[in-house]
Amino acid sequence: MDKDGNLYGTTISGGPNGSGTVYKLTPLETGWTQTILYGFSGRMDGGGPGGTLLLDKAGHIYGVTGYGGKGGQEFGGVISEITP
Numbered sequence: 001m002d003k004d005g006n007l008y009g010t011t012i013s014g015g016p017n018g019s020g021t022v023y024k025l026t027p028l029e030t031g032w033t034q035t036i037l038y039g040f041s042g043r044m045d046g047g048g049p050g051g052t053l054l055l056d057k058a059g060h061i062y063g064v065t066g067y068g069g070k071g072g073q074e075f076g077g078v079i080s081e082i083t084p
Contacts (some may be wrong), residue, residue: 002055007032010049010063017038019047019068020053021059022082037061042068046078059083 001007007025015021019042025032040047046065054062058082069078 003022008037008053008055008061010053012048012050012066017047019066020049022049022053022063022080029084040065040068044069044078046076046080048077049080055061 005027007082008016009025011021011023013020014055015036019040022035022038024035024037028033030078032046036069040049042048046068048066048068050066059060063080063082064079065077067077069076
């Protein structure tokens with residue numbers, strides 16, 4: 001959770017490219033609104049994100065993917081940084 005009360009998470013699949021997403025949930029008076037921050041392609045940017053996301057004081061989001069990168073679809077994975 002960030003200082004504004006937004007929650008961040010990942011989906012292991014789905015999204016615009018089918019290889020997972022990083023999303024933000026923003027609190028509203030009537031519930032939450034979801035924003036997709038990044039849709040992984042499963043290629044050099046990785047795919048199948050999982051684990052815990054880390055947020056730094058500047059608002060950058062760090063995480064890992066289960067596949068993609070130089071190892072390709074079957075092996076590998078990447079460490080990603082997302083700047084909302």
